[in-house]
Amino acid sequence: MRQVFNFSAGPATLPEEVLAQAAAEMLDWHGSGQSVMEMSHRGKEYMSIHEQAERDLRELMGIPANYKVLFLQGGATLQFAMVPINLMRGKTADYVHTGEWSKKAIKEARLFGAVNVAASAEDRSFTYVPAQSTWKRSADAAYLHYCANETIGGVEVFQTPDTGGVPLVADVSSTFLSRPIDVSKFGLIYGGAQKNIGPAGLTIVIVRDDLLGHAPKGTPTMLDYKVQADADSMLNTPPTWAIYIAGLVFQWLERQGGLAAIEQRNIEKAKVLYDYLDATQFYRNPVERADRSRMNVPFTLRDPALDEPFLAGAKERRMLQLKGHRSVGGMRASIYNAMPIEGVRALVDYMREFEKRNG
Ligand SMILES: *Cc1c(COP(=O)(O)O)cnc(C)c1O
Secondary structure (H helix, E strand, O other), X not given: OOOOEEOOOOOOOOOHHHHHHHHHOOOOHHHOOOOHHHXXXXXXXXXXXXXXXXXXXXXXXXXXXXXXXXXXXXXXXXXXXXXXXXXXXXXXXXXXXXXXXXXXXHHHHOOOOOEEEEEEOHHHOOOOOOOHHHOOOOOOOOOEEEEOEEXXXXXXXXXXXXXXXXXXXXXXXXXXXXXXXXXXXXXXXXXXXXXXOOOOOOEEEEEEHHHOOOOOOOOOHHHOHHHHHHOOOOOOOOOHHXXXXXXXXXXXXXXXXXXXXXXXXXXXXXXXXXXXXXXXOOEEOOOOHHHEOOOEEEEXXXXXXXXXXXXXXXXXXXEEOOEOOOOOOOEEEEOOOOOOHHHXXXXXXXXXXXXXXXX
8 A cells, every 4th residue: 555645736646556557567568578668669569558548548538530649748838839839820829818827828829929818817816717708719719728727726627618610729737537528629638647647758639630730831840740640659759658657547547437437536535625625714725616626726824834834744644745836835735536535535634633733
């Protein structure tokens, strides 16, 4: 059994079963005599791992046949550039600004063309999602981009925006595979794996066919979705180990009952924490109830001088990485798919005890 509960926002906790399987297969994968890390990425063993991972992801998410799945590198941060490079086509792109990560996406997109901020939650310190009816979209936008879950602020967009015919682009880094989504409503979905899927080093992009092949002349080869798609993400050496572990996580999710089942567990876990936060004056979560993230739960203590003692006590109880992002302070509990409900209950028990001692 594992000895700690890791509440890190990313790289983050992984299912114990997956780690145990990877450990068992570490020195000799399926009788190949090699570790997956040592395999040629074009050999038949690794190819079978790669193809299986894609098949399993397609099945889990119900990805339609007219979408490509790309296993890339460079993090979600590189997608902040690749999306505008490939999709802008000289037009204006609409962006919704709900926090730190959408801010970074907007800043990067401005390097490549005109950006219209269709909505911003800045007026209330990024603690809510502006109602979709108030978004001021451009007449002929290349696409609309939003961040499906603001990992730092703890704000999640639960309703998939309706953009008519305009391609919808979502940064799903910290909500990937936490609940079912209808992929057919999106033009492109991307996210880094290290939040809810696997190790750092892998970025997954799911993109509709018709959006490929529009990168301007002069686009570096590696940054052109069409070239990556034509090469089945094997233009150069892919992050083989990260793809292998992600594949094990996809199979683990299937064994959990798929995304609908994992969503129910995530709802239950988040409720344990938010119910307690709402019942106390000692801790506070600033986010509008309907928009509260199920994955990342920031909270502050009434007196910031208690932050350090709180973290030290948590560590003694083997609860790690609860310190909030440096930009917001306070605490943040990331409770991704792999965090068992026992971890959330242990956290709430500790919070209650700490309040009793210090309240
Ligand atoms: C972590 C994160 C990123 C940045 O991911 P990298 O893989 O480190 O580039 C972008 N967007 C969101 C929502 C994130 O949580």
